[in-house]
Amino acid sequence: MNRIKDLESALERNMTPRQKEIFMVIDSWWARFGFGPSVDDIMRLTGDKGRGNVARVCRILCEIGVCKRTPGRARSIRPVYVNIRKL
Numbered sequence: 001m002n003r004i005k006d007l008e009s010a011l012e013r014n015m016t017p018r019q020k021e022i023f024m025v026i027d028s029w030w031a032r033f034g035f036g037p038s039v040d041d042i043m044r045l046t047g048d049k050g051r052g053n054v055a056r057v058c059r060i061l062c063e064i065g066v067c068k069r070t071p072g073r074a075r076s077i078r079p080v081y082v083n084i085r086k087l
Contacts, residue, residue, distance in 0.1 A: 010079060022061065023066055026078070027079050036075040039055055
Protein backbone atom coordinates (compact mmCIF):
# COMPACT_ATOMS: atom_id res chain seq x y z
CA MET A 1 0.00 0.00 0.00
CA ASN A 2 1.36 3.42 -0.90
CA ARG A 3 2.09 5.83 1.92
CA ILE A 4 -0.08 8.95 1.91
CA LYS A 5 2.12 12.05 1.91
CA ASP A 6 -0.24 14.81 0.78
CA LEU A 7 -3.79 15.69 -0.22
CA GLU A 8 -3.40 14.46 -3.81
CA SER A 9 -2.20 11.00 -2.79
CA ALA A 10 -5.07 10.76 -0.26
CA LEU A 11 -7.63 11.61 -2.93
CA GLU A 12 -6.24 8.86 -5.17
CA ARG A 13 -7.62 6.31 -2.69
CA ASN A 14 -10.83 4.57 -3.63
CA MET A 15 -13.42 6.63 -1.73
CA THR A 16 -17.09 7.26 -2.34
CA PRO A 17 -18.15 10.85 -3.12
CA ARG A 18 -19.58 11.11 0.42
CA GLN A 19 -16.30 9.97 1.96
CA LYS A 20 -14.36 12.46 -0.18
CA GLU A 21 -16.69 15.28 0.88
CA ILE A 22 -16.18 14.55 4.58
CA PHE A 23 -12.44 14.06 4.09
CA MET A 24 -12.21 17.47 2.40
CA VAL A 25 -14.10 19.05 5.31
CA ILE A 26 -11.62 17.49 7.77
CA ASP A 27 -8.63 18.58 5.69
CA SER A 28 -9.81 22.18 5.25
CA TRP A 29 -10.74 22.42 8.95
CA TRP A 30 -7.21 21.36 9.92
CA ALA A 31 -5.69 23.86 7.50
CA ARG A 32 -7.83 26.67 8.90
CA PHE A 33 -7.91 25.98 12.65
CA GLY A 34 -5.09 23.51 13.42
CA PHE A 35 -7.34 20.93 15.11
CA GLY A 36 -9.99 18.48 13.98
CA PRO A 37 -13.68 19.24 13.51
CA SER A 38 -16.32 17.78 15.77
CA VAL A 39 -19.01 15.51 14.38
CA ASP A 40 -21.46 18.42 14.77
CA ASP A 41 -19.15 20.70 12.76
CA ILE A 42 -18.99 18.15 9.95
CA MET A 43 -22.78 17.72 10.08
CA ARG A 44 -23.31 21.47 9.76
CA LEU A 45 -20.87 21.86 6.87
CA THR A 46 -22.16 18.88 4.87
CA GLY A 47 -25.86 19.31 5.61
CA ASP A 48 -26.18 15.89 7.25
CA LYS A 49 -28.99 15.29 9.71
CA GLY A 50 -27.55 12.41 11.74
CA ARG A 51 -24.47 12.16 13.91
CA GLY A 52 -24.29 8.42 13.40
CA ASN A 53 -23.91 8.75 9.64
CA VAL A 54 -21.03 11.20 9.98
CA ALA A 55 -19.36 9.14 12.72
CA ARG A 56 -19.61 6.01 10.56
CA VAL A 57 -17.98 7.72 7.57
CA CYS A 58 -15.21 9.10 9.82
CA ARG A 59 -14.56 5.57 11.12
CA ILE A 60 -14.42 4.26 7.55
CA LEU A 61 -11.95 7.02 6.58
CA CYS A 62 -9.69 5.82 9.40
CA GLU A 63 -10.05 2.21 8.23
CA ILE A 64 -9.20 3.18 4.63
CA GLY A 65 -6.05 4.84 5.96
CA VAL A 66 -6.60 8.47 4.94
CA CYS A 67 -7.38 9.72 8.48
CA LYS A 68 -6.10 9.05 11.98
CA ARG A 69 -7.79 9.47 15.32
CA THR A 70 -6.57 9.43 18.90
CA PRO A 71 -8.82 7.18 21.01
CA GLY A 72 -10.58 8.98 23.84
CA ARG A 73 -9.82 12.46 22.50
CA ALA A 74 -12.42 14.83 21.11
CA ARG A 75 -11.67 16.59 17.79
CA SER A 76 -8.70 14.32 17.18
CA ILE A 77 -9.53 13.16 13.64
CA ARG A 78 -6.93 14.36 11.15
CA PRO A 79 -5.56 13.52 7.72
CA VAL A 80 -2.66 11.06 8.01
CA TYR A 81 -0.21 13.47 6.41
CA VAL A 82 -0.72 16.09 9.15
CA ASN A 83 2.06 15.62 11.67
CA ILE A 84 1.50 16.62 15.26
CA ARG A 85 3.71 16.13 18.22
CA LYS A 86 2.97 15.54 21.86
CA LEU A 87 3.62 18.57 24.03
